[in-house]
Amino acid sequence: MIDDLYAIEKHAGRISPIHQLDARIKLLITLAAIVAIVAVPYSTRIYELGTVFFALFAGLWVVSRLSPVVYLQRLAIILPFGIFLVIFQVFIKNPYYDAFHTIATLPFGIEVYAESVEFASILLVKFIVSVSFIILLSSTTKMQDMIEAAGRLGLPREFTLTLGMMVRYIFVFAEMFGRIRTAMETRCFDPLDRTLPYRYRLHQIGYTVGTIFIRSYEQGERTYTSMLCRGYGANASLYIRRKPLGAGEIVFFVGVLAFIVLSTVLIYMQP
Amino acid sequence: MHLIETRDLTHIYHGGVRALESVNFIAERKSRIAVIGPNGAGKSTLFKHFNGILKPTSGEVLVRGEPITKENLREVRKFVGIVFQNPDDQIFSPTVEQDVAFGPTNLGLDETTVAHRVEEALHLLGIEELRDRVPHHLSGGEKKRVAIAGILAMEPQVLVLDEPTAGLDPQGVSDLVEFINRLPNEYGMTVVFSTHHLDLVAEMADFVYVMDKGSVVGSGTVEEIFARSELLARTRLNIPPIPKLIRSLQENGIPIEMAYTYEDAKKSFLEAYARRV
Numbered sequence: 001m002i003d004d005l006y007a008i009e010k011h012a013g014r015i016s017p018i019h020q021l022d023a024r025i026k027l028l029i030t031l032a033a034i035v036a037i038v039a040v041p042y043s044t045r046i047y048e049l050g051t052v053f054f055a056l057f058a059g060l061w062v063v064s065r066l067s068p069v070v071y072l073q074r075l076a077i078i079l080p081f082g083i084f085l086v087i088f089q090v091f092i093k094n095p096y097y098d099a100f101h102t103i104a105t106l107p108f109g110i111e112v113y114a115e116s117v118e119f120a121s122i123l124l125v126k127f128i129v130s131v132s133f134i135i136l137l138s139s140t141t142k143m144q145d146m147i148e149a150a151g152r153l154g155l156p157r158e159f160t161l162t163l164g165m166m167v168r169y170i171f172v173f174a175e176m177f178g179r180i181r182t183a184m185e186t187r188c189f190d191p192l193d194r195t196l197p198y199r200y201r202l203h204q205i206g207y208t209v210g211t212i213f214i215r216s217y218e219q220g221e222r223t224y225t226s227m228l229c230r231g232y233g234a235n236a237s238l239y240i241r242r243k244p245l246g247a248g249e250i251v252f253f254v255g256v257l258a259f260i261v262l263s264t265v266l267i268y269m270q271p
Numbered sequence: 272m273h274l275i276e277t278r279d280l281t282h283i284y285h286g287g288v289r290a291l292e293s294v295n296f297i298a299e300r301k302s303r304i305a306v307i308g309p310n311g312a313g314k315s316t317l318f319k320h321f322n323g324i325l326k327p328t329s330g331e332v333l334v335r336g337e338p339i340t341k342e343n344l345r346e347v348r349k350f351v352g353i354v355f356q357n358p359d360d361q362i363f364s365p366t367v368e369q370d371v372a373f374g375p376t377n378l379g380l381d382e383t384t385v386a387h388r389v390e391e392a393l394h395l396l397g398i399e400e401l402r403d404r405v406p407h408h409l410s411g412g413e414k415k416r417v418a419i420a421g422i423l424a425m426e427p428q429v430l431v432l433d434e435p436t437a438g439l440d441p442q443g444v445s446d447l448v449e450f451i452n453r454l455p456n457e458y459g460m461t462v463v464f465s466t467h468h469l470d471l472v473a474e475m476a477d478f479v480y481v482m483d484k485g486s487v488v489g490s491g492t493v494e495e496i497f498a499r500s501e502l503l504a505r506t507r508l509n510i511p512p513i514p515k516l517i518r519s520l521q522e523n524g525i526p527i528e529m530a531y532t533y534e535d536a537k538k539s540f541l542e543a544y545a546r547r548v
Contacts, residue, residue: 007285179360182324186355187374187425188348195379204364204373211363214407 011070012142018064019140022245023149025253030137032257033057034130036264042096042122049267050125056259057132064140074135075128082127089120143167148240157237164238169219176215180208272336273297274429274461275321275351280330282316282485290316292485293330298429298463301455305472306465308482309507314465315356317482318431321463322351349378352427356434358414362406367398367417370406374425392424396450412443430454432464436471448474470511473497473531481506493531 012019018026033053040049061071090112093100097115104112141149144167151160184204191201224232245253275298282291291313298304306314319325320332323339332339334347352374355361364370371392375385393399396416401409409417415435422430435451436444448471454460466472472479472493479496481489483506489496496502497514510518513536520527527543530536 010286176360179355179357180363182319183355183361183363185324186322186348186353186361187421188345188377189373190377193377196377200376207363207365215359 009142011066011139014065014140016063016065016140018060018136021140021252022243022249023141023145024153025245025249026137026141027146027149027153028253029256029260030133032260033133036260037126037129040264040268042119044118044122045267045270046122046125049264050129052263052267053129053260054132056256057129057136060136064136066139070139071132071135074139075131078131078135082124082131086120086124086127089123090116092116094119147238151238151240152243160238160240165223169223172219173212173216176219177212180211184208273333274300274335275463276333276336277317277320278331278333280317280320280332281328282313282320282325283328284316290485291320294482294485294487296480296487298461300428300461301459302461303452303455303475303477304461304463305476305479306463306482307467307469307472307479307506307508308465311484312482312506313485314482315433316485318353318433318463318465321429321431322348322353324353345378349425350427351429351431352422352425353431354419354422354433354435356437358411358418361418361421362414365405366402367404367406367409367420368393368402370417371420371424374421378425388424388426392420395423396420411438412440412446415439415443415447427460429461429463432462434466435464436466436468444468444471451475467508469503469508470513473511473513474533481508494529497531 033056037046037049037053040046061068091110093113094116096119100113100115102111103114103117106112137146144164147160147163147167150163151157189204190196191205193201275296277294277296280291280294280296281289283289294313294317296317306317308314316325320327321334323332323344334343334350337343339347362370364373368389371389372385375388380388393402396419398413398416398420401413401417406414406417415438419430419432419435430451432451435447439447451462451464452475454462462475464475466475476493479489479491479493480487481496481502488506489499489502497510500510503510509515511531513533514529514531517527517529517536517539521529525543526546528539530539
């Protein structure tokens, strides 16, 4: 699984109009879409707005030239977290409705309400739209670009520097883990090998985790020393080059933002 | 039947990096083989194929004439032991003794046999006194020995060492060279190693493979390889000072015999000098 970490940016590194778009614009559009769909009060109008936003997302995804399989795979990984909350909703009464009509009765006195099902489906639409935009952002933007975009948009340097180092050291850590795992395989250790005593396997895994902790700590110390040697202090920050936006990018941003705002307002205001 | 053989071995990493390209490699019994080449030539990737850590993208790896399968993986790893470049990656038990016992225990040996194997390995490397020490208090050279002991305790027939002299002091290097040279004759083992120290190649190897950009670009005896200075220059390697000096002397008309090791060079120089006098 750790090997997949190296492939995490495989899709983000491709070339398409969406990939080449400035990360600030992608970040802001994603935020705008999420804020818009979350801000509209609970009502069945969310279905319409959700459809419009999903169509916008689908259009952008087509332009990004990524396969729908990539989207579905990533959605499948995130979905269980939201689905759990959504399914849970159908069994409970919520403050958005006054009267509840039972549509099914399950053993142990558990009841499913029509209003709660509606509420859950609205929640699902909000969830799917929000997650879809995040998948679009993460599948077309490299991690480093995202941090730089956040920095250009005014995220404090304490965050950008820390995030930048975190991204770098996730890979250092993965490499360290990979080498230790290889060394263990070379000496025929398999944590799932039933011929070895259970306690022994548990001990060895404990030692490995301990070693990784010690080595991470040592790595941290070494990195910190080398940072101090290069003048790291309270005023240190991640170097972010100035990057003006192109006219085309600004037009695209304004257009999409206007579309998000107008469709939200119009659908919300309709009688 | 060769102990290890690769046939047109090609390996492509995630992301399309071609690390090995049609590599044909053979290791015979009791041989000492050096694999040399610049950084990124594919030496470590090749080594990881010898015991099935990596699987070929195409081509074959045969160990004792048989391809590596899921069923014989354990046997293969017992047969081919790899010592990695950084001993810290390999040593993870709380004490030296426990770490050396790690491999034999995984092979399912009984306690007495494990204890015996640990004893032998510690003795062979001369590190009995380190038995109860914690790995992170050891020096670089000591860690290297512990790492080698951990592999030898599994009693492999082929010992593969990735950059064995990296990070060792001069005395550590000569101790290691002496130790490795004992293995083929005294224990019938085959030693395969990679290095950038070309002066060690003559001391430690009978056969040399030169790798560059994932391919084997030359192979032969030490004499054959060192005679091809254009090949070494192309692969960013330098001929060691001794043969380089002797070649210059020869080119300047001095009758002196070519030598690659310190001992041979001493003999050549003394003979050349004796002829003059």
